[in-house]
């Protein structure tokens with residue numbers, strides 16, 4: 266059995282004071298966790314959270330990375346820079362970045378490659394909108410998004426983490442049922458297996474209104490290997506309950 270991964274995506278939330286309280290509660294409460302736990306924090310807080318988590322099993326993650334190695338790209342952060350701050354995971358291709366920052370499948374694939382080249386595990390997000398689901402296009406959409414990443418990353422594909430995040434479930438309180446999520450996860454697993462003989466070890470996370478109440482049922486599905494948690498990762502008690510459900 267793969268060790269599950271529970272990753273918190275703080276999005277653009279936090280402050281120096283709030284981060285300190287949250288990370289102290291998490292590191293104090295996660296002793297004996299059966300899963301790997303990470304928090305993906307806003308870039309300016311990487312150093313702070315990195316210091317707060319030192320000596321604990323809480324892993325540090327970022328929310329985005331440039332596809333470029335260095336140079337005249339104002340506002341961007343490279344994978345090598347993230348690496349210097351002890352970042353182990355980086356979210357790539359979150360639907361909010363695809364939507365608000367117009368990231369294409371090709372850009373997401375290049376960002377995945379940049380992270381892998383720096384030794385950082387990319388958490389590659391895929392997922393359909395409500396309109397796409399209602400039009401019966403879910404499988405086509407997630408397979409297209411995944412195919413671009415597979416194409417660009419070749420045999421390294423077994424080193425990534427994938428997060429299936431249906432856009433209609435993000436921040437809406439409307440969670441995919443465990444069966445709906447498993448169905449898409451199974452499609453992704455089959456696609457990844459066709460690309461790599463090591464695809465069984467790729468962790469497929471579910472994201473979208475995962476909370477303390479629904480986590481156990483989602484995580485019990487055969488192809489759900491963890492969660493990418495937004496809102497509930499900002500409350501230590503809720504996040505700790507999700508962590509406890511991942512075994």
Ligand code: 13P
Pocket residue numbers: 274359430434435436437438472473474475493494495496497
């Ligand atoms: P919520 O858990 O707030 O729905 O967010 C999910 C998400 O987008 C994680 O990346």
